[in-house]
Amino acid sequence: MKIIRIVKLEDAFFRENNHLIEALHSGTGGDVSAEKTRGYGVVTVRIENGMLFGIPLRSHITHRSAFITIGTKGLDYTKAVLIRNENHVSREAFHIPQDEFVKIADRELHIREKFEKFIKKYIKGANSGDSNILREYRFSTLQNYHPELKIVPPA
Secondary structure, eight states: OOOEEEEEEOHHHHHHTTTOSSOTTBOGGGOBOTGGGSOOEEEEEEOTTSOEEEEEEESOOOSSSEEEOSTTOEEEGGGOEEOSOGGGEEEEEOOOOHHHHHHHHHTHHHHHHHHHHHHHHHHHHHHHTOHHHHGGGTTOGGGGOTTTTTOOOOO
């Protein structure tokens, strides 16, 4: 059973989510620039609690919170976005080079497990206020999803 797909997010997603912090489409002050709303490919991953995330394909990843396909290309876990409305996912596949596609397709379960581990570590750090853990997530989009992830930071 396929648990992930490589797709493009529809323009409606960007319009409805232009407030997200650290998302790839975010501009200064939450403005969405034309350049960044043309869309990018994401790999959809449904995690164990049922939430659907889009993990973007990026070309110049320089950190470890990612799944690298070729060189510095891969899936950037830090820029994943929660997809609340599945109509925001294009019905058309997003095309990438065959060697990258094969690498992602062959490692579907690994990608989902690593991404879930990435989220669980963030939840642990955010709930406990552990600055050592949170330092790794300072540029992550997960900070937008505290209610959905049931995060209640210490007072």
